[in-house]
Amino acid sequence: MARVAREFFLSDAVTVAQRLPGMEIVMARPDSVLKRYMITETEAYLGMEDKACHASKGRTGRTQVMFSEGGHLYLYLVYGMHWMMNIVTGAEDDPQAVLIRGADPFSGPGRVTKGIGTNGSFNREDMTASGRIWLEDTGYKPCLKAGPRVGINYAGEPWISKPWRFIINEQTK
C-alpha cells in the first residue's frame, strides 16, 4: 500500500475530513514494527474566519504550523494533559486542519494520541515525508454521519452549528 501524497492534503479541511475515515495512520515504532490504526472520526477546522479554529487568532507561535502546507501535523496540549492531533490541510498560508477524534480501537482525541503514541515531538511533522508516521489509503469508503463539532461553544454561531464532525456510520442490522 502506498503512502498518501501531498496533493490529497491540499484540499480544504472539510473535504479531507470526509475522506480520512477509513484511511490508516501508519506508525513506525522505534523497533521498526509498523502499527496501523484506521481513522474512525474527524473534525474540520476552517481557517481564520472559523472562530473555533485556533488560527482565527492569527499567526502565533502555536498556530504557525497551521499556515504551512497541507500534510503537516499540528499537535497541542489541552487541559494540561491531553495531546490533540490534527492534520494540516490546504495550501501554504491557508490555515486549516482536521482533528483526529477517533482511530480504531481508540475513541476520543486524547485517547487516540495516548494510544498510538503521538505527542509534542510530532508537532510540525510532515506526513508525506516522515519516517515514523504517514497515511495510507485502504480504498475503504465508509458511510459517514455528520454532526456539529464538540467542545467549541465559545466560538458562537454560526460556527457551533457547522456540521463538520464526521463519524463512520456503523451499519445497524
Place this chain on the structure above:
DNA sequence: TCAGTGATTAGG
C-alpha cells in the same frame, strides 16, 4: 457533576 494539569495567550 467536577477536578486535574500545564502550555498558550492577552494584558499591565
Place this chain on the structure above:
DNA sequence: CTAATCACTGAG
C-alpha cells in the same frame, strides 16, 4: 509578571 482559557478524560 499575572490571570484566564482550554478542539478532554476519568472518577464519583
